[in-house]
Amino acid sequence: MFSEETDDEGRPLVTETYYPPALFRPHPKWFNQLDTEWHITILLKEIYAALQNSAPALTSMGLRAVIEAIMIDKVGDNGSFAGNLNKFKSDGFISDVQHSALSAALELGHASIHRGHIPSEFQLEIALDITENIVHGLYVIGHHAQESVKSLPPRKT
Incomplete structure (x- = not known):
């Protein structure tokens, strides 16, 4: 309670703040399989911290950075996001389909950086889903799929 904050009738306004704040959403189950020193893992940790601390614009900018880092990791720097x-x-x-989704997630980050857009929770959830899906698909599932196939018995001829 802050004595200077009152309603129209002069009664104090009471607010509650919890520290640390509640999780916006937990890390995915596969998150701990990523290398903790990898720059993309570090960026993702910062994104989850921004989400937890009600920093939606920073979150969208961070997601944009992760997507860019993934693209550069896989195909090199081709001069522009496009x-x-x-x-x-x-x-x-x-x-x-993924190209369209990634374009939308990138545009959310662009809007926060260049046009002062503050994303809604829904926009952040979608952009985070898109980003997590790409990280999971390119860096987690592929490795596990190859390992899984190695343990299968060979076909009989």
Whole structure:
């Protein structure tokens, strides 16, 4: 309670703040399988911290940075977001549907950086879903799928 904050009738307004704040959403189950020193893991940790601390614009900017880092990791720097995204798709890392989704997530980050947009929770959830899906698909599932196949018995001829 802060004595200077009152309603129209002069009664004090009471607010509650919890420290640390409640989780916006937990890390995915596979998150601990990522290398903790990897720059993309570090960025993702900062994104979850921004989410937990009600920093939606920083979250969208961070998601944009993660997407860019992933594209550059896979296809190199092609001079622009559009160039990286098109090369990412043409090299087979994403489908047409994923290209459209990544474009939307990138645009959310662009809007926060360049146009002062503060994303809604829904927009952040979608952008985070898109980003987590790409990280999981490119860096977690592929490795596990290859390991899983190694343990299968060979076909009988």
